[in-house]
Amino acid sequence: MLLTVIIVVATGDLSKGVIAGVIISSLLFVAKASSVKINKEITDSKIIFQINGPLFFASLDTFMDHFDFSVANKEIILDFSQTTVWDESAAAVIDKILLKYRDNDNTVDCHGLNTSSKKLMKKLSIS
Structure with missing residues (x-):
């Protein structure tokens, strides 16, 4: 002002x-x-990422920094119940995360996507 x-x-x-x-x-x-916060809960066989904050082009650099792709043979849960996927660049980064974890023999699930985020992910054939 x-x-x-x-x-x-x-x-x-x-x-x-x-x-x-x-x-x-x-x-x-x-x-x-663009502020995204991620709470990580780790057990012997599972890693849960609770994602808070909007996901769009401006928040993606800090978003990717929260993930360690060296883990193997774990169940990875991405909890999107506290966020919205705003654009295709965010959906593409989520797809990249899913693929990287699956490449190391992890099972990956996305939970809590709202309706608009689900539509965007489905439109881009991301699951």
Whole structure:
């Protein structure tokens, strides 16, 4: 808000201040919305990932950092009950995670996908 006022005063043009405000608000929203938290529960035969936060293009780098693909012969559960898969790039990353775990002889299940996330995953033939 302060930057918007400074731009309006410096330029004498309200439209430039409004444009700057919209751009700043958009960047702050993306930064806040891209926060994904993952709680991991490990037992002898199972690893459960509880995913919290929206999954879309801006959150994918931090999302991938939470997974260790070196484990083998485990049951991997990805719990999506606290998230939404917003776009195809997020669905593609989920597919990549599923394939990497399955390559090491793990069984992988996705639980708790909401209706829109299920539709997107089905559209892209991801299971």
